[in-house]
Amino acid sequence: MPGERVKLLIRFSDFQGEYVYHCHNLEHSDGGMMRNFRVGP
Numbered sequence: 001m002p003g004e005r006v007k008l009l010i011r012f013s014d015f016q017g018e019y020v021y022h023c024h025n026l027e028h029s030d031g032g033m034m035r036n037f038r039v040g041p
Contacts, residue, residue, distance in 0.1 A: 002032075015039055 016039045023033035 013041075016041065 018036060018038055020034070020036050022035075023029055025033075
């Protein structure tokens with residue numbers, strides 16, 4: 001939901017930066033299943 005955050009404890013040491021995840025179903029994307037996320041150190 002808008003304004004919510006999630007913190008994951010997974011190592012992505014070779015894949016840091018900005019990414020986007022999405023669903024190929026357009027109705028789902030319109031409902032929030034298309035977001036950006038940042039992988040940091």
